[in-house]
Amino acid sequence: MPAATLHVVATPIGNLGDLSPRGQQVLREVAAICAEDTRRSGQLLSHFGISTPLVALHEHNEQQMAERLVGRLLGGESLALVSDAGTPLVSDPGYRLVRAARAAGVKVSPVPGPSALIAALSVAGLPSDRFAFEGFLPAKASARRERLAALAGEPRTLVFYESSHRIEESLADLRQAFGEERPAVLARELTKLFETVLDGTLAELHRRVQDDADQRKGEFVLVVQGVGEDADAKLAEGRRVHAILARQLPPSAAARLAAEITGAPRKALYGGGPED
Incomplete structure (x- = not known):
């Protein structure tokens, strides 16, 4: 050597x-x-x-x-x-x-x-020709939501690492930032005895984790499809702009202005978090 x-x-x-x-x-x-x-x-x-x-x-x-x-x-x-x-x-x-x-x-x-990153991408079945690795999201809710708002319009597939302590909260914030129907894959305990790979929408994955305590244990890689064109892109941009405006304006006013600026539907921007 x-x-x-x-x-x-x-x-x-x-x-x-x-x-x-x-x-x-x-x-x-x-x-x-x-x-x-x-x-x-x-x-x-x-x-x-x-x-x-x-x-x-x-x-x-x-x-x-x-x-x-x-x-x-x-x-x-x-x-x-x-x-x-x-x-x-x-x-x-x-x-x-x-x-x-x-x-x-x-x-x-x-x-x-x-590499957990590459292993998860290889089994996700989501576009992998272009992707962005974001590592761990911030532990504090406010910082995490701000980061996700900035990523809502990202066209590349996104990959996150997450811990068992925050996976449920992070999925809830992802639903709010990216929308209920965004396709995603949750890979847990890759190459280990209790390995699971779940796919579905962000809303479906969030409910699976809420309903099954076993799915809140271990180490996680979350792969989220990038924003699509037209309606999806408008909605993602609307959510990003709304998150910025809502720091200074009442939620309804922030939603109205964000809708005017981006063309996203106002009802999708105003009305609270994910439905369970």
Whole structure:
């Protein structure tokens, strides 16, 4: 293996059989593995009989650790970077180390593999030729709704990560921002024992999650079809404009003005949240 290489290694998102033979070889042969959670990564290494030392690298220490790790790379040691699960840097720490290594002239090499984002897209059956990854939505309701209002007119398929604590609330906000009938797919616990992939409208998915406690457990990837043309586009733009106007105006006045500006039906903009 060439010296002074930072290997960015994808690890399983559930099924341990998804760690590639090349990934296992790299993790065995590097001088150390930079891991977001050393305890969790240690369990993965133990499963494969890999005893390479682990170095903690997470969002709270990455800035400070990057210089030290680049020093090791410049000294001729190869290192690996892994996240808790999946492909590093996809909604995970690591970009500061990668950027510092590249700036120092160190080779950075990907070892591809599992990614919840790509896994969900591959089974969603929604347009995937153009998509936008939005990661986790804001935890606070007001910020989440503001973000969704800004995305309501996005024509590309949208992909979100969500936790079990907020999946029900996020689906409710998506219904309000994007409309009841927007097609979507909810992928839960991908590659794990209780994997489920549900499709339907946002309203249907929200009701499924409300009615089934099991569908509120685990890790989620939500794939939402982009806005269509004509009526859908007008409605999405109307919702976006209404959300902005409603910060300063009464809801009825905001709906009336948004309808005049965008051509969206006023009743669809004014009248509250999703019907259950």
